[in-house]
Amino acid sequence: MPSIIRAKTSLEDRVERAQSGEPQAAEELLEQFRPLIKSRVYALWGAVNEDLSNMEWADVEAEVTWQFLARVQSFRPDDGVYFSHYIERMLYFDGLSWIRQQRRSAAVPFSQLMPQSEADSSQPEDWFLSEEYFAEDDLEQTVSLKEALAHLPEQLHQVVWQCCVLGHTEVEAANYLDLSRSTVRNRLETALSQLRAHFELDEKESTRTGRAGKPGSAHYEFWSYIMAKDEKRPDLVGIGAGRPVLLQGTYDFPATGLKTPKLLSPKLRYVVPVGSIAGIRFIRVGNVCDKMICVSSVVNGLPHRLIPVAANSSMHVPLAIVEAIPAGSEIEIHIASEAAGMAIIDVGCLQMPA
Numbered sequence: 001m002p003s004i005i006r007a008k009t010s011l012e013d014r015v016e017r018a019q020s021g022e023p024q025a026a027e028e029l030l031e032q033f034r035p036l037i038k039s040r041v042y043a044l045w046g047a048v049n050e051d052l053s054n055m056e057w058a059d060v061e062a063e064v065t066w067q068f069l070a071r072v073q074s075f076r077p078d079d080g081v082y083f084s085h086y087i088e089r090m091l092y093f094d095g096l097s098w099i100r101q102q103r104r105s106a107a108v109p110f111s112q113l114m115p116q117s118e119a120d121s122s123q124p125e126d127w128f129l130s131e132e133y134f135a136e137d138d139l140e141q142t143v144s145l146k147e148a149l150a151h152l153p154e155q156l157h158q159v160v161w162q163c164c165v166l167g168h169t170e171v172e173a174a175n176y177l178d179l180s181r182s183t184v185r186n187r188l189e190t191a192l193s194q195l196r197a198h199f200e201l202d203e204k205e206s207t208r209t210g211r212a213g214k215p216g217s218a219h220y221e222f223w224s225y226i227m228a229k230d231e232k233r234p235d236l237v238g239i240g241a242g243r244p245v246l247l248q249g250t251y252d253f254p255a256t257g258l259k260t261p262k263l264l265s266p267k268l269r270y271v272v273p274v275g276s277i278a279g280i281r282f283i284r285v286g287n288v289c290d291k292m293i294c295v296s297s298v299v300n301g302l303p304h305r306l307i308p309v310a311a312n313s314s315m316h317v318p319l320a321i322v323e324a325i326p327a328g329s330e331i332e333i334h335i336a337s338e339a340a341g342m343a344i345i346d347v348g349c350l351q352m353p354a
Contacts, residue, residue: 011328015083018072029072030065033087035275036326040064040091047099055102067094082300088326097169149195156191163188245270245278245349252342253293253335261296261336268333268345272325275353279322280331282348283307286314289341297347298332299325314344322350 011032017025030037041057041064048055071090075083149157162173163184170188174181247268256262263269272278285295287309297304309315325331333347 011083012077015072015075015077019075026069026072030068032274032328033068033326035277036088036091037064037068039277039324039326040095044095044099048102063098064091064095067091067098082302084326084328085300085302088329101163101167101169152191152194156187156194159184159187160191160195164192242350242352245351247331247333247347247349248345250342250344253337253340255338255340256336258292258294258336258338261294261298261334264295264333264335264343264345268347270331270349272327272329272331272351274327276327276351277324277353278329278331278349278351279324280305280319280347280349281322282316282318284314284316284346284348285309286344287312287341288343289337289339291337291339291341293335293337293341293343295343295345296334296336298334300329304331 014025014028014032018029041061044064045057045060048060068087068091071087071094075086077083149160152160158177159173162168162176163170168176170181170184173179174184177184247270249265249267251265251268253262253264270278280297283295283297283305285293285307287293290311292311293309295307295309305317305319307315307317331349333345335343
């Protein structure tokens with residue numbers, strides 16, 4: 001993609017002010033990205049409700065808000081990195097990590113084990129019974145858990161301690177134990193499987209992270225069925241509550257070279273409005289040129305899809321994989337060619353409420 005020199009946007013200025021500690025800027029960012037935050041809260045809420053009934057909506061909302069503000073502070077505006085794209089991806093991965101940790105904690109009562117002190121918190125032999133769990137039933141359960149952990153091999157012992165008791169991520173545990181992330185994950189899977197067997201939990205009813213194998217929600221099953229049908233014919237999916245957005249027209253283009261795409265026309269630019277998400281469903285291109293061209297969809301300055309079109313021919317591409325593009329994102333259609341010509345463009349997007 002070509003290098004584009006542009007003035008600092010109001011969003012970038014707001015991010016910088018929030019990073020410098022200005023409360024008003026942080027509030028403005030929270031309000032601007034409220035649809036994205038809301039969508040992540042709904043996603044995590046649905047996930048935790050599968051088998052974590054003790055989780056409150058306010059807890060999930062507070063967690064997502066904290067993740068958002070933490071990512072604002074860690075954002076660095078390197079060349080080619082757009083905040084809208086960055087925050088959408090980071091909240092997605094942070095949410096996955098948080099859900100995984102919550103399910104591990106729910107699968108086995110690790111919260112009843114606590115380190116004696118910060119200095120001793122890295123050693124499994126420092127586990128002890130917290131005073132708040134000295135009730136007879138809880139004490140019996142905790143002793144049983146300690147006995148189960150005592151029978152684990154040392155390698156599995158260390159991984160369970162790092163990930164489940166101290167709450168470290170797999171990456172943090174891998175760095176501390178000087179192991180690869182895949183090794184930590186495999187050992188953790190083995191350890192949790194042995195602990196479930198000790199407590200006589202049915203392996204068929206849960207995955208290695210404690211997640212239920214098949215949710216019983218009729219609402220979930222209905223929408224899973226509908227999505228499965230849609231995925232079979234992505235070109236025939238109805239718009240439902242969405243609004244179609246078409247970027248189309250006939251445009252002349254200069255010779256730029258196949259490695260230097262340019263924006264075909266300002267009319268082929270679309271900004272996802274606040275309160276909505278969007279997805280590109282199909283790209284149709286007609287090429288009136290004696291050379292092959294490459295039409296690309298660009299989201300927030302980053303290449304999204306590349307469509308090569310032979311000389312004097314046409315191409316229709318229904319996209320089977322459709323990502324949710326968050327509010328504030330900018331979608332553009334670029335073209336690269338070794339010869340001048342004319343292009344007939346028809347790009348179909350679907351705008352949905354967030």
